[in-house]
Amino acid sequence: xxxxxxxxxxxxxxxxxxxxxxxxxxxxxxxxxxxxxxxxxxxxxxxxxxxxxxxxxxxxxxxxxxxxxxxxxxxxxxxxxxxxxxxxxxxxxxxxxxxxxxxxxxxxxxxxxxxxxxxxxxxxxxxxxxxxxxxxxxxxxxxxxxxxxxxxxxxxxxxxxxxxxxxxxxxxxxxxxxxxxxxxxxxxxxxxxxxxxxxxxxx
Amino acid sequence: xxxxxxxxxxxxxxxxxxxxxxxxxxxxxxxxxxxxxxxxxxxxxxxxxxxxxxxxxxxxxxxxxxxxxxxxxxxxxxxxxxxxxxxxxxxxxxxxxxxxxxxxxxxxxxxxxxxxxxxxxxxxxxxxxxxxxxxxxxxxxxxxxxxxxxxxxxxxxxxxxxxxxxxxxxxxxxxxxxxxxxxxxxxxxxxxxxxxxxxxxxxxxxxxxxxxxxxxxxxxxxxxxxxxxxxxxxxxxxxxxxxxxxxxxxxxxxxxxxxxxxxxxxxxxxxxxxxxxxxxxxxxxxxxxxxxxxxxxxxxxxxxxxxxxxxxxxxxxxxxxxxxxxxxxxxxxxxxxxxxxxxxxxxxxxxxxxxxxxxxxxxxxxxxxxxxxxxxxxxxxxxxxxxxxxxxxxxxxxxxxxxxxxxxxxxxxxxxxxxxxxxxxxxxxxxxxxxxxxxxxxxxxxxxxxxxxxxxxxxxxxxxxxxxxxxxxxxxxxxx
Amino acid sequence: xxxxxxxxxxxxxxxxxxxxxxxxxxxxxxxxxxxxxxxxxxxxxxxxxxxxxxxxxxxxxxxxxxxxxxxxxxxxxxxxxxxxxxxxxxxxxxxxxxxxxx
Numbered sequence: 051x052x053x054x055x056x057x058x059x060x061x062x063x064x065x066x067x068x069x070x071x072x073x074x075x076x077x078x079x080x081x082x083x084x085x086x087x088x089x090x091x092x093x094x095x096x097x098x099x100x101x102x103x104x105x106x107x108x109x110x111x112x113x114x115x116x117x118x119x120x121x122x123x124x125x126x127x128x129x130x131x132x133x134x135x136x137x138x139x140x141x142x143x144x145x146x147x148x149x150x151x152x153x154x155x156x157x158x159x160x161x162x163x164x165x166x167x168x169x170x171x172x173x174x175x176x177x178x179x180x181x182x183x184x185x186x187x188x189x190x191x192x193x194x195x196x197x198x199x200x201x202x203x204x205x206x207x208x209x210x211x212x213x214x215x216x217x218x219x220x221x222x223x224x225x226x227x228x229x230x231x232x233x234x235x236x237x238x239x240x241x242x243x244x245x246x247x248x249x250x251x252x253x
Numbered sequence: 254x255x256x257x258x259x260x261x262x263x264x265x266x267x268x269x270x271x272x273x274x275x276x277x278x279x280x281x282x283x284x285x286x287x288x289x290x291x292x293x294x295x296x297x298x299x300x301x302x303x304x305x306x307x308x309x310x311x312x313x314x315x316x317x318x319x320x321x322x323x324x325x326x327x328x329x330x331x332x333x334x335x336x337x338x339x340x341x342x343x344x345x346x347x348x349x350x351x352x353x354x355x356x357x358x359x360x361x362x363x364x365x366x367x368x369x370x371x372x373x374x375x376x377x378x379x380x381x382x383x384x385x386x387x388x389x390x391x392x393x394x395x396x397x398x399x400x401x402x403x404x405x406x407x408x409x410x411x412x413x414x415x416x417x418x419x420x421x422x423x424x425x426x427x428x429x430x431x432x433x434x435x436x437x438x439x440x441x442x443x444x445x446x447x448x449x450x451x452x453x454x455x456x457x458x459x460x461x462x463x464x465x466x467x468x469x470x471x472x473x474x475x476x477x478x479x480x481x482x483x484x485x486x487x488x489x490x491x492x493x494x495x496x497x498x499x500x501x502x503x504x505x506x507x508x509x510x511x512x513x514x515x516x517x518x519x520x521x522x523x524x525x526x527x528x529x530x531x532x533x534x535x536x537x538x539x540x541x542x543x544x545x546x547x548x549x550x551x552x553x554x555x556x557x558x559x560x561x562x563x564x565x566x567x568x569x570x571x572x573x574x575x576x577x578x579x580x581x582x583x584x585x586x587x588x589x590x591x592x593x594x595x596x597x598x599x600x601x602x603x604x605x606x607x608x609x610x611x612x613x614x615x616x617x618x619x620x621x622x623x624x625x626x627x628x629x630x631x632x633x634x635x636x637x638x639x640x641x642x643x644x645x646x647x648x649x650x651x652x653x654x655x656x657x658x659x660x661x662x663x664x665x666x667x668x669x670x671x672x673x674x675x676x677x678x679x680x681x682x683x684x685x686x687x688x689x690x691x692x693x694x695x696x697x698x699x700x701x702x703x704x705x706x707x708x709x710x711x712x713x714x715x716x717x718x719x720x721x722x723x724x725x726x727x728x729x730x731x732x733x
Numbered sequence: 734x735x736x737x738x739x740x741x742x743x744x745x746x747x748x749x750x751x752x753x754x755x756x757x758x759x760x761x762x763x764x765x766x767x768x769x770x771x772x773x774x775x776x777x778x779x780x781x782x783x784x785x786x787x788x789x790x791x792x793x794x795x796x797x798x799x800x801x802x803x804x805x806x807x808x809x810x811x812x813x814x815x816x817x818x819x820x821x822x823x824x825x826x827x828x829x830x831x832x833x834x835x
Contacts, residue, residue: 224392
């Protein structure tokens with residue numbers, strides 16, 4: 051009974067995740083592909099819940115579904131080419147890439163099964179016991195994560211904030227309104243590319 | 254992390270703080286020269302602070318970073334390259350009709366990312382440094398966004414670097430699953446104790462895919478020529494120097510010990526040997542027929558990473574000297590070559606084709622002379638930095654008995670000589686009959702700034718100095 | 734709990750599907766979606782390994798948290814660049830964007 055419940059939960063999550071990913075590849079319309087990311091991200095969030103990482107599940111929903119997915123849908127609508135929706139969406143590489151991916155899956159799968167795990171990786175388990183990260187705080191508590199993040203991992207936390215600064219400035223720089231009217235002249239100008247040489251005084 | 258750890262990190266923290274300071278100055282006054290000045294001051298302050306770090310050598314700063322002699326040397330190289338690229342950018346971007354202040358901010362942060370990579374001792378620091386460098390570079394490559402080529406190069410780099418990051422991350426996840434740790438030290442222990450663990454090896458190989466992409470090793474090189482060609486020249490210089498230096502420093506930190514501890518023909522050593530052979534042969538062969546100087550330098554950089562890998566595979570104390578020395582020579586030569594090209598170009602009109610440089614010596618003798626020395630150094634001609642770098646690499650390879658690599662290195666260097674000399678001959682040929690030298694565009698100032706002249710002079714001096722008088726640097730490199 | 738290998742298998746398959754999306758879809762935004770799928774696969778791998786074998790330390794959770802942050806940063810910058818691609822070329826079809834040889 052217990053096993054059936056777990057298997058069902060796993061089956062639903064795996065179906066959402068992998069089925070969504072397959073649709074992302076196979077759907078003709080790019081906007082549909084973007085929406086098929088939803089079951090993938092939600093399925094992963096479900097896996098995090100199943101694996102007792104509640105905070106990560108919340109972050110997955112907030113950031114992946116709330117921010118990244120919305121951003122992707124925006125980008126798709128902003129860059130959609132009305133004429134290209136009915137064309138094939140994949141290039142000629144599909145079959146060779148599929149074969150290469152199968153080889154990758156097989157290779158990674160064998161490495162996982164051939165590793166000497168502390169507990170066999172293909173057996174059903176009762177819940178692995180969780181312990182206290184610091185005295186009195188279970189590892190599943192958000193406060194444990196906060197403690198680790200702001201003590202041991204303070205430096206990466208700071209680097210991550212610098213990274214966000216770089217991303218913010220970069221996105222603003224690239225996405226701001228164009229000032230010059232010569233926006234459409236770009237392609238032609240580059241292809242002409244005259245070899246102008248600038249006078250140098252005696253270096 | 255305690256207060257006592259801070260001085261060791263100053264060379265990294267100062268550029269990061271300078272970026273924030275730069276952001277604040279932008280709110281008061283928007284001025285490209287001021288922004289560039291602030292960035293350069295940040296790099297110089299970082300270089301000065303290296304003295305403080307050097308006083309605290311072999312100091313693990315938390316479990317994430319190790320500030321040892323190796324890190325300090327690479328930090329010096331990275332900060333120096335950072336300083337010079339910002340000097341070149343001032344002259345190059347002056348015709349850009351869009352705000353160019355943010356370029357310097359992002360460039361500071363990119364160098365910080367590279368420095369984190371070069372000192373990392375933990376997967377979290379590794380990945381964050383890699384991503385800080387990559388995210389900044391995406392923007393920097395596509396910075397002149399009116400130029401279609403720059404945007405195309407930016408998108409190519411974005412997609413392939415994103416994929417390589419994903420490979421690195423999956424590899425980290427596999428090694429974590431196999432070992433339960435994220436530190437390099439523990440990974441080393443596990444790799445030497447269980448050299449036959451396929452899961453661990455699989456994880457390391459996936460990480461290598463990502464690092465190989467950053468180093469543009471064959472077969473992960475296909476992005477290099479396009480990104481080199483499309484990116485604005487100062488950023489091309491950055492991709493060729495800072496990005497590669499950081500990635501190679503990281504590789505050395507992560508796996509040099511493992512290669513050394515394992516017997517001569519372990520799986521990893523075989524993989525690295527194949528990568529090095531392929532990079533040397535393919536890089537040099539593809540450069541032979543190349544008429545575009547940027548693409549030629551791209552292929553040459555692929556070959557040069559193959560040479561560096563030779564020292565890496567050889568291992569031993571010789572490699573610990575050869576790798577930083579080779580990189581110092583390589584980076585100075587590449588910066589000099591791109592520095593000259595940068596001064597003759599603007600974002601709208603870059604001088605890219607070898608033909609564009611025909612007869613350069615008759616118009617700009619000093620620029621042509623510097624470009625000549627830089628190319629000779631890349632070819633490994635005696636009396637230049639590149640020669641000694643290659644010499645130390647060869648010595649390390651021979652000491653370790655890696656004869657296949659050593660012979661390939663010598664033979665392919667001969668090929669390299671051919672295409673470098675082809676460019677050099679073009680520099681000294683008379684301009685074609687009936688063809689007037691192109692008059693300089695009128696809107697450009699006809700004057701090389703003092704700063705750029707100084708930077709190019711320093712590079713020229715370093716190219717020769719590193720080639721004839723290595724002992725001060727060798728003394729600095731003596732491994733603790 | 735279900736066997737560890739089941740979850741890892743999902744993670745490996747998701748990674749492979751992401752790689753297929755990345756290489757075969759012609760649209761630049763779709764290629765970016767492929768990268769996001771691959772990052773999610775790696776995160777799942779981290780969390781599963783933490784829960785089954787190393788539940789005493791939070792390293793993996795911190796790593797995943799940082800990766801989610803990075804993914805957001807990368808998506809923001811990536812989409813800004815792709816927007817510029819559309820402005821310059823009028824399309825985001827990677828097969829049609831080929832100014833440079835090779």
